[in-house]
Amino acid sequence: MAANGECGECLRRPPALTQTRAVFVYGFPLDRLVPRFKFHRDLAAGRLMAELMAGPLASAPRPDAIVPVALHPHRIRQRGYDQALELARPLAAALALPLRPDLLHRVRATAPQSELDAGQRQRNVARAFRVVPQAALPGHVALVDDVMTTGATLQAAARALLGAGVRRVDAWVCARVP
Numbered sequence: 001m002a003a004n005g006e007c008g009e010c011l012r013r014p015p016a017l018t019q020t021r022a023v024f025v026y027g028f029p030l031d032r033l034v035p036r037f038k039f040h041r042d043l044a045a046g047r048l049m050a051e052l053m054a055g056p057l058a059s060a061p062r063p064d065a066i067v068p069v070a071l072h073p074h075r076i077r078q079r080g081y082d083q084a085l086e087l088a089r090p091l092a093a094a095l096a097l098p099l100r101p102d103l104l105h106r107v108r109a110t111a112p113q114s115e116l117d118a119g120q121r122q123r124n125v126a127r128a129f130r131v132v133p134q135a136a137l138p139g140h141v142a143l144v145d146d147v148m149t150t151g152a153t154l155q156a157a158a159r160a161l162l163g164a165g166v167r168r169v170d171a172w173v174c175a176r177v178p
Contacts, residue, residue, distance in 0.1 A: 058095060
C-alpha cells in the first residue's frame with residue numbers, strides 16, 4: 001500500500017472513478033429488495049432504495065449532475081424500465097441535483113454481468129458506453145447504479161465519460177457485494 005493509501009494495482013492502472021460510495025453491503029434485507037426492484041417491476045422498492053441512499057449521500061462531494069448507468073435499449077424493452085434511471089430520478093430530486101439520463105448510452109448489448117466472472121465482466125462491458133456527441137458536459141458527475149460487484153460496469157461507464165471530457169466521475173450505489 002502506498003503512503004497515499006493506493007494499492008499497487010491502482011498505482012499501475014488508476015481507476016476511472018475518483019470515489020465510490022456504497023450505502024449498504026449487499027446482504028439481508030437488500031438481497032431481497034434489490035431483485036424485487038430489478039427483475040420484478042417493484043418500482044416502489046426502487047423508490048425506497050433511493051430514499052435510503054439520499055441521507056448518507058448528502059454528505060458526499062456534490063456532483064454537478066447525476067447520471068444513471070445506462071441500459072441497452074433491448075434490455076429496457078425486455079425489462080420494461082431502466083432500474084438505474086428509476087433509482088436516480090428520486091435520488092436526484094431528494095438531493096436537488098440535476099439528472100442527466102441523456103449523457104450516457106449503452107451502445108452494445110452485453111450479456112448479464114451476473115453470469116460472468118471478474119475478467120469476463122471487464123471484457124463484456126469494454127466499449128459498451130458512449131457519451132452523446134456535442135453534449136454539454138458537467139465537470140463532475142455521480143454515476144448511479146443499484147449494485148456494485150466487481151465495478152467493471154461502473155469503470156467502463158466512467159471511462160466513457162472521462163474520455164468525452166468530464167473531469168471527475170464518482171459512483172453512488174445502493175449496495176456493494178462484499
